[in-house]
Amino acid sequence: MGEVIVITSGKGGVGKTTTSANVGAALAAQGRSVVLVDADIGLRNLDVVMGLENRIVYDLVDVVEGYARVRQALIRDKRFENLCLLPAAQTKDKTAVNPDQMRGLCRELREEFDFVLVDSPAGIEQGFRNAIAGAEQALVVATPEVSSVRDADRIIGLLEAERMPAPRLIVNRMRPAMVRRGDMMDIGDIIDILAIELIGVVPEDEAIVVSTNRGEPAALLPTSRAGAAYREIARRLLGETLPIAGSAAQEATLFGRLRRLLGAR
Amino acid sequence: MLPEGAGVQVLDELARALGGSPALGGATVTLAPAGALRGDDLNALEALLIGQHGAACVEVVRAAAIEPAMGRGAGGVAAPGSGARGGDPRAAGREGVGDSLLVRRTLRSGQRVRFTGNVIVLGDVNPGAEIVAGGDIVVMGTLRGVAHAGAGGDGEAIVAAFRLQPTQIRVGGVIGRSPDGAYERPDVPEIARVRDGALVVERLQPAFGEIAAGDGHA
């Protein structure tokens, strides 16, 4: 039985879809069978990032409404045959699906795949409710900005209320030079507030933009720093313990925090 | 994490009655328990009403019916050295009196707790979270959100926190907000209260039962 993991954030545009595509591709590259579920109904995106748009016949809504079987709707990736996508519907809205249907769908998918990654829409409304319904783990994506961290905190509160085990955090679009100048929140500041486990820090990287446009996940490019960060996140999901790149700052802050707790600043 | 007993049944029934929909979109749910309601139960109720059904906040009005969780006396948070509570007929004085609600977790953005007595939080109060208390507020963590103590007009109420970095504090009718921009945040427990009509923040030094004045920084 596979793991169902929702990728969510509250705030829009922080990198949920990018993360879903890249972590999914990296897990597939590690030999796991993975299905990416685009739960952003009405704002379909994941297929484009994966470069699979032209292959869509049926979508998630067709499946839950019984017009197509899951197997018919799944699109096999170009690069990995153990990677599939269940696309969102573009012409319907999120009320076309309810949490019970999503639970059923995820239950079915986890029988077949090692990992079911659900790309959540932004917000805390029904689309978010649908995305988390079938999941038993969550990855929360935030960028190092006050508003993004605030929304991540809101989401974590809602996930806690759902009795979901502690979600793990991905900080995306980190710019170390800005952090050093004191112009960007550092990892320590973010962890101080959110108080959840960090599973990865993804740097700001132009390769993401290029690869997104080409429909080729950066996690498959050996030269992309963001891609490397996504590959590491995948390995951590598989249970490896790796030091988190860019977390020198984090350690420094942890020490700072300890010192502060001991009252020695 | 519910204790056995009536709370569980009520919770189950409530969950069944509400079904699976976020039917309470943004509403304030007022709880008026007839019997005792434990802090744990309240947490679970909040999780149900706010977390699953979209209520904006849960408030408890029958404070007298709240039993302190963890079996401790209710008055452990009264501010020593302050006088009798004015304007609140139920509170005879500030020491060892008043009902307290123990919130045993971090309040995250969008979560609100309203309570007619004192509120103690074993955790942080994050930016975007809010506590409104008829009495005092004590945060055993970092207070970054909004705290309104003495919400019924009690100007003697206090807000204390292990780290006091609030967005805004109100005591009775007096409002204080954090300075705009970066400011020095002392790494010590602090207490905010009204003195001469203005909100002042002082280092919390409760060791001798008296809160030292004079080294305040705001």
Ligand SMILES: Nc1ncnc2c1ncn2[C@@H]1O[C@H](COP(=O)(O)OP(=O)(O)OP(=O)(O)O)[C@@H](O)[C@H]1O
């Ligand atoms: N690490 C990064 N470096 C550079 N650009 C990035 C990075 N991560 C994401 N982006 C860019 O940010 C934009 C938004 O990313 P993405 O679509 O993944 O966000 P999202 O959270 O899924 O958005 P939505 O809430 O609309 O679904 C995209 O244009 C993407 O290319």
Ligand SMILES: [Mg+2]
């Ligand atoms: Mg997206």
